[in-house]
Amino acid sequence: MHIPQALTIAGSDSGGGAGIQADLKTFQELGVYGMSVITAITAQNTAGVQGVYPVEMAGIVQQLHSIGDDLQPVAVKTGMLFSAEIIREVAQAVQAYGWTTLVIDPVMVAKGGSVLLQEQAVQALIQELLPLAAVITPNVPEAELLIGRPIRTLAEREQAASQLIDMGARAVVIKGGHDTSTAQAIDVLYDGRSFHYVEGPRIHTPHTHGTGCTYSAAITAELAKHNDLLTAVQTAKAFVHAAIEDGLGIGSVHGPTNHFAYRQRRAVR
Numbered sequence: 635m636h637i638p639q640a641l642t643i644a645g646s647d648s649g650g651g652a653g654i655q656a657d658l659k660t661f662q663e664l665g666v667y668g669m670s671v672i673t674a675i676t677a678q679n680t681a682g683v684q685g686v687y688p689v690e691m692a693g694i695v696q697q698l699h700s701i702g703d704d705l706q707p708v709a710v711k712t713g714m715l716f717s718a719e720i721i722r723e724v725a726q727a728v729q730a731y732g733w734t735t736l737v738i739d740p741v742m743v744a745k746g747g748s749v750l751l752q753e754q755a756v757q758a759l760i761q762e763l764l765p766l767a768a769v770i771t772p773n774v775p776e777a778e779l780l781i782g783r784p785i786r787t788l789a790e791r792e793q794a795a796s797q798l799i800d801m802g803a804r805a806v807v808i809k810g811g812h813d814t815s816t817a818q819a820i821d822v823l824y825d826g827r828s829f830h831y832v833e834g835p836r837i838h839t840p841h842t843h844g845t846g847c848t849y850s851a852a853i854t855a856e857l858a859k860h861n862d863l864l865t866a867v868q869t870a871k872a873f874v875h876a877a878i879e880d881g882l883g884i885g886s887v888h889g890p891t892n893h894f895a896y897r898q899r900r901a902v903r
């Protein structure tokens with residue numbers, strides 16, 4: 635039996651809604667065998683991040699080698715990378731092991747405001763990792779930081795996506811979760827040739843912890859199955875929409891999404 639394989643390089647969320655935990659749950663639900671390189675441990679729950687503990691560099695490098703020397707992930711995603719030093723090691727491993735189907739979720743700040751990428755690491759992300767991206771998936775504040783100017787309209791989002799292609803990414807999805815001015819949550823996909831608006835009704839709920847991780851993991855899983863990028867983004871959108879809509883209602887503040895929902899809905903059709 636052939637099972638597609640994917641790797642996530644990201645931080646651990648003890649609460650299970652974001653980070654490595656969200657990625658592996660998403661891979662599993664989409665029928666993909668998941669592997670992980672843990673960059674940092676966060677003490678985190680639905681109320682916020684209580685602590686960030688980066689894994690020592692030797693441990694990160696060894697995890698990258700342990701996977702690269704033995705296993706062949708078809709698609710790889712990055713999430714919380716925390717420091718310039720970690721970004722450099724990850725960029726080196728991506729090139730050394732030929733991980734060309736690379737999805738970069740440029741995680742910078744958690745919803746409660748905690749820093750998940752040091753300010754001085756943004757340049758390393760831009761210079762060393764972004765040019766290796768098959769697709770980069772910033773939300774609007776992350777895209778603003780990457781291009782260095784504000785993004786207010788959909789036209790400006792298209793310009794930003796185009797600039798990120800000029801900076802070296804092969805494709806870009808600028809996510810619409812943060813743009814509450816529209817009734818639809820619109821994600822703008824640009825592959826350097828055409829723009830696609832992948833959208834769905836905005837769901838009014840505080841329980842969206844981990845949506846960005848879940849979405850980029852779903853794109854990665856679909857690319858690991860050799861789907862084309864537009865199909866992968868459309869499936870990821872349906873996956874995250876179902877996960878938000880059928881929220882689990884757990885935790886006291888910003889609850890996690892429901893990773894079971896997409897597969898459960900398909901089972902009852």
Ligand SMILES: Nc1ncnc2c1ncn2[C@@H]1O[C@H](COP(=O)(O)OP(=O)(O)O)[C@@H](O)[C@H]1O
Nearest residue numbers: 773809810811812819835836837845846849874
């Ligand atoms: N309230 C919402 N209703 C519907 N879709 C949403 C909502 N919030 C986020 N999304 C979707 O979830 C995915 C992740 O987006 P976003 O929340 O902007 O990422 P991040 O967690 O990185 O800030 C995107 O597909 C976005 O459109």
Ligand SMILES: Cc1ncc(COP(=O)(O)OP(=O)(O)O)c(N)n1
Nearest residue numbers: 645652653744745843844845846847
């Ligand atoms: C360990 C870890 N990685 C990433 C995030 C950010 O996740 P995201 O999907 O952007 O969701 P919110 O934090 O914005 O809810 C995280 N919190 N922890």
